[in-house]
Amino acid sequence: MVKRSRILGCGSYLPANIVTNDDLAKRVDTSDEWIVQRTGIRSRHLAAEGELTSDLALAAAVRALEHAGVEPGSIDCIVLATTTPDNTFPATATKVQAALGAKGFALDIQAVCSGFIYALSIADNFIRTGQAKRALVIGAETFSRLLDWSDRTTCVLFGDGAGAVVLEGYDGNGNAGDRGVLSAHLHSDGSQYDLLYVDGGVSATGTAGHVRMQGQEVFRHAVSKLSSVVEEALVANGLEPAAIDWLVPHQANQRIIDGIARKLKLSTDKVVLTVDRHGNTSAASIPLALSEAVHDGRIKRGDLILMEAIGGGLAWGSALVRW
Ligand code: ACO
Numbered sequence: 001m002v003k004r005s006r007i008l009g010c011g012s013y014l015p016a017n018i019v020t021n022d023d024l025a026k027r028v029d030t031s032d033e034w035i036v037q038r039t040g041i042r043s044r045h046l047a048a049e050g051e052l053t054s055d056l057a058l059a060a061a062v063r064a065l066e067h068a069g070v071e072p073g074s075i076d077c078i079v080l081a082t083t084t085p086d087n088t089f090p091a092t093a094t095k096v097q098a099a100l101g102a103k104g105f106a107l108d109i110q111a112v113c114s115g116f117i118y119a120l121s122i123a124d125n126f127i128r129t130g131q132a133k134r135a136l137v138i139g140a141e142t143f144s145r146l147l148d149w150s151d152r153t154t155c156v157l158f159g160d161g162a163g164a165v166v167l168e169g170y171d172g173n174g175n176a177g178d179r180g181v182l183s184a185h186l187h188s189d190g191s192q193y194d195l196l197y198v199d200g201g202v203s204a205t206g207t208a209g210h211v212r213m214q215g216q217e218v219f220r221h222a223v224s225k226l227s228s229v230v231e232e233a234l235v236a237n238g239l240e241p242a243a244i245d246w247l248v249p250h251q252a253n254q255r256i257i258d259g260i261a262r263k264l265k266l267s268t269d270k271v272v273l274t275v276d277r278h279g280n281t282s283a284a285s286i287p288l289a290l291s292e293a294v295h296d297g298r299i300k301r302g303d304l305i306l307m308e309a310i311g312g313g314l315a316w317g318s319a320l321v322r323w
Contacts, residue, residue, distance in 0.1 A: 004172035005127040005135070006180030007323065008070060011063025012163040012291035013056050014045040014278070021156070028152040035156050040254025044159030044279030047142045052086045054095040056162035057140035060287070061096055064164035067295075070134065075166070076104030077132035079123045081115025081139045081283035083312075084146060088202050096138065104132060112196075113250050113311025114186075115139055115283025116163070117319050120307075121184035127169040138164040139283035146198055148210035157252070158211070159279035163287025176237045179302070179322045183236045185229055188315040192221065196312040218314075222256045225316045226308050227263050233306065233318040241265055243304055246293065250309030251275035251285040260308065272298070282311065299323050 020043045021032035035041050047056065057080055065072055080093035085108055093106035111118040116139035126132040140162035147155045172178035195217050200209020226249075234241060241264040249257050251274050261271050272293040274285070281288060286307050293299045303323045310316035 001171040002174035003128045003130070003169055004178050004180045005124045005167040005169055007321065008166040008168050009064050009066070009068025010163065010165045010287060010291045010294055011060050011065070011067050012161065012288045013059035013063065014161045014288070015047045015051055015056065017046050017048055018043050019046050024156055027149060028155060030152045030156055039157060040275050041157065041279045042276045045161055046144045047160040051142070053082055053084050053140050053142045054086045054092050056142065056160065057092065057096050057138045057164070058099050060140065060162035060164040061100060061136055061138055064136065064166050068166035070166060072100035072102050074134050075100065075102035075136050077123060077126050077135040078102060078106035079119040079135060079137050080106070080108050081111065081119035082108055082141055083110055083112050083115065083282055084142045092140070093138070102136065111283070111311070111315045112313065113252060113280070113282045113285070114309040114313070114315045114317050116286040117184060117307060117309050117317035118186060118315070119283070120165070120181060120319055121186055121317070123167050124181040124184060127167060133169050135167045136164060137167060138162065139285070139287045141282045141284045143280070143282050146208060146211050151210070153215060154211045154213055157280050159281050161278060161281040161284045161288050163284050163291050165287060165290070176239055182320040182322060183233060184317060184319040185232045185236065186317040187225070187229065188313045190313065192314040195221070195314065219253070219256065221314055222252070222310045223259050225310055225314070226256070226260050229316055229318040230260060230264065230306060230308050233320045237320055239320070244306045245270065245303035246299055246305045247271045248286055248290050248293065248305050248307050250311070251278060251289060252280045294323070
């Protein structure tokens with residue numbers, strides 16, 4: 001028998017304010033046609049003034065706990081992936097912990113767009129080693145606060161939101177038929193730090209900074225690194241691409257997602273796509289997409305889900321999860 005963590009439930013939250021490409025075209029020199037053609041994005045949700053990452057995270061967490069049918073007091077670990085914490089410290093996760101009345105310990109992790117895969121892997125490891133029994137894994141972002149709203153090359157790409165899953169330890173058989181996290185595969189390459197970064201920070205400038213990106217270079221790395229990390233996940237579990245029921249990718253750009261689906265020979269109806277309505281919500285994008293497909297009935301018990309993401313660092317990863 002092998003200790004594993006299965007997902008008991010999931011939930012998500014999107015701020016009420018929806019901003020379309022046409023809305024953005026009133027602020028910067030862009031067009032709906034350009035944005036849709038290059039990225040697939042049509043609209044995104046933006047947090048209201050005073051609406052914080054912890055508010056989004058808490059709303060998603062409450063929904064995930066309800067879906068899982070577990071009491072907040074039974075959670076002994078919260079791992080919150082975010083690049084946009086409420087404050088530099090303490091961890092935003094501790095605010096969520098207090099609001100929920102959860103026990104144990106709570107921490108933030110920062111892996112930008114790969115944050116949810118990293119957080120899932122960290123929580124899975126806490127559970128496998130017995131340090132936690134029931135964990136809440138959250139991806140939550142108010143990424144709009146990091147954008148330079150005069151820079152059309154970045155401000156059209158991102159949105160705000162949050163998603164969460166509840167993980168619980170159980171004894172599995174140790175094969176690919178088990179439910180839960182089968183494996184996670186993490187990578188980073190700090191030599192590509194300057195491809196995607198914010199031009200501020202506590203130590204560097206004392207400010208939060210704004211997103212700066214070499215879009216074409218990031219695109220090139222995304223296609224090759226995601227291709228290899230999804231292959232790595234399949235090989236680690238002795239599975240062929242045909243075994244995948246659902247691709248739940250990080251939602252940065254439809255062209256990147258289509259490229260990975262083509263490589264896996266997955267038809268488009270096996271790909272969960274939210275980028276058109278959410279934009280890139282960084283660490284929140286995978287749990288938002290997962291939650292949508294679970295709650296609308298597409299993802300069913302026993303389905304095999306492949307998740308993948310890449311972002312600043314560069315940091316990238318994949319996870320195979322059986323629902
Ligand atoms: N509206 C209109 N024109 C624009 C816009 C805009 N919003 N942004 C850039 N342009 C212009 C450029 O100025 C350029 O004009 P020029 O030819 O006169 O110089 C032209 O469009 C082409 O610009 P490129 O940067 O070459 O456009 P490209 O086809 O590479 O698309 C994009 C840009 C969408 C950013 C693409 O490179 C991309 O998706 N890269 C991946 C980056 C990404 O997704 N980052 C998110 C974080 S990382 C992650 O999550 C994977």
